[in-house]
Amino acid sequence: MKAVRQWLFAAEAVNDKKSIVDEPDVYPVHSLDRMAEYQKFVATVMYFNDALDADMLNASLVKLLETGDWKKLGGRLKKDVNGRLQLHVPPRFSAEQPAVAYTHECLTEMKISDHPVAKSLPTHTHVPSLQPLPERGALRTLQVRPDFPASLDDLMAEDLPPLSLHVHTFQDATVVGLSWPHLLMDGVGRSALMKSWSLVMAGQEDKVPPVAGAHHDVLSGLPAGASDQDEFFANKGLLRGVRLAKVLLYWGWAKLAGPGKVIRSMYLPKEIYDMLVGGIKEQVSQVQGQTGTKRYISESDAITAWVTRQVALSEPRPRPVTIMSLFNGRYALKQHLNPDAVYLQNMVLINYTTLSAEEARDAVAPLALACKAQLSEQTSESRALGFIQWISKRVDKTKHTVPLCGGEDSVLLCCNSLIRADLIRETRFAPAVLRAGEAAETRRNPAGSMINFFYGLPNEPTQFINGFNILGKDHSGGTWFAGNLAPQVWEALEYEVKQLGEGKSSS
Known part of the structure; x- marks a missing residue:
């Protein structure tokens, strides 16, 4: 352990020496990364039930950013002569030009x-359990430092590194805030960052995977995908012009006049989670046996259908529902990517599931199958390629790149599942443990591992649309969720899981 600490801090000390090279290494910001929606900061709060060495966290992260093209994450955002964003990496990170903006x-x-x-x-x-999160302004104090830049323009004007590490160390715990402009990477990229950060901290730098596509966007050279993307969006009820204006006006009125959404976290222990998902899958099997259909329903599919149904039932009158779900293109484009490398960029695609009022209020099994039928088409390689190419043509021409689909009267639900990213279990900070926090007889996670994490946009107001995130599993097999839903939806979800605990599922 002592050798690892000496190696890390010695490496950091070397960075303080002046470089004789003046030219920065310039990395492009790829097409999907340039989407207007990604020019916002993402900030996460990670909760560890051990006291960690904050300086070691920083030193190991800096060491990672000195490894190959991982240094892209330490580049300063600039604009070229055409106004396009680039990342300029200093010749050598130093106290004057650090790899990470670190505060403790x-x-x-x-x-x-x-x-x-x-x-x-x-x-x-x-x-x-349903548990509240700290109020947005209070949570921000754990996410980022007080003088955190308010925008990308501020970040560029101050010539700051894009990664910000903000650590609170307590007697028995550590809260780690990590923030970055969304244009740097998506959730899968962040998972690779956490895993590689852990490897460096453990002195296993030789196991850190290389970064692929840093200088050349792998998405730009892919074969042509579905050519009917405009028609596809039209069939999904693409909102634009007068129809979009009506929806935005309705949302504005609903925000002022209707009951507000509430941000909550939810934790389901493994036994209850397995009962919930297993029960839904069993109902799906029964329906498929009756109809002769065969379609695989994942954990995320089951949970999304469960939440969608409660959102629909909470409305005072039956309304159609549009589910806007995030899907990582890496999973559809595997054959075009290097499986042994990391892609530090955004490959998130958007799928739209449009449901009638009757479908959205149906039993959970038919609802799950209806959703999966629409998702299966959109997650094919051809459709994923078509979406990427459709976005790429428009990314530098429009203020908002992401299309919005659905009926004018539809309830919108945004869903995201990070189960496959496995962020909680891929983070292993045991080498940085100074003192154990939670006692061995009560803790359910290894030393140096996190209990949970939560993320959001530190500079943006709380969204007033429905949102639900499956954050992932912890070391005991339990699953964490977070969302922005109406109070009555949270109450309904809580009632359902309590019924499960009593062996009386009401689905």
């Missing part, structure tokens, strides 16, 4: 339970 709040005289904000972070429970 050392609060080791207090326990996390005594901190006015961190004490409210959700934690695992032995029974299903």
Whole structure:
């Protein structure tokens, strides 16, 4: 352990020497990364029930960013003569030009339970639980430093590194805030970052995978995909012009007049989660046996259908529902990507599931099958390629690139599943543990691993549309969720899982 610490901090000290090379290494910002929707900051809060060495966290992250094309993440955002964004990596990271904007709040005289904000972070429970998150402004103090840039323009004007590491160390816990402009990477890229950061921290730099496509966008050289993307969006009810204006006006009125959405986290222990997902899959099998259809329903499919149904049932009158779900293109384009490399870029695609009021309020099994039927078409290689190429043609021409689909009267639900990214279990910070926090007899996770994480947009107001995220599984097999839903939806979900706990599923 001592050798690892000396190696990390010695490497950091070398960075303070002046470089004799003046020219930066310039990386392009790829086409999907240039989407207007990605020119916002993402910030995550990771909760560890151990006291970690904050300086070691920073030193190992810096060391990673000195490895091959991982240094792209330390580049300064600039614009070229055509106004396109680029990342300019300093010849050598130094105190004047650090790889990471690092700040540390050392609060080791207090326990996390005594901190006015961190004490409210959700934690695992032995029974299903709905837990509030700290208010947005309070949570921001754990995500980012007080002088965090308000926009990309501020980041560029101050010539700051895009990655920000903001650590609070307590007597018995550590809260790690990590933020970056969304244009740097998506959730799968972040998972690779966490895994590689952990490897460097453990002195296993030789196991860090190389970064592919840093200088050349792998998505730009792919074969042609579906050519009917405009027609496809039209069939999904693409909103534009007067129809889009009506929807935006309706949303504005609903925000002012209707009941507000509430941000909550939800934790389901493994037994309850397995009962919920297993029960839905069993119902799906029964329906498929009656209809002769065969379609695979994943955990995420089952949970999305379950939540969608409760959102639909919570409306005062039956309304159609549009599910806007995120899908990582890496999974559809495997044969075009290097399986042994990391792609630090955005490959997230958007799928639209349009449901009638009757379909959205149906039993959960037919609903899951109806959703899957629409998703299967959109996650094919041809359709994924078509979507990428459709976006790429428009990314530098329009203010908002992401199309919005659905009926004018539809309820919109945005869903995202990070189960496959496995962010909680891929993060292993054991080498940085200074003191164990939670006692061995009560803890359910290995030393240096996180309890959970939550993410959001630190500079943006809370969204007023329905949103639900499956964050992933923890080390005990339980599953974490977070969302922005109406109070009555949360109450319905809570009731359902409590019924499961009592062996009385009401689905």
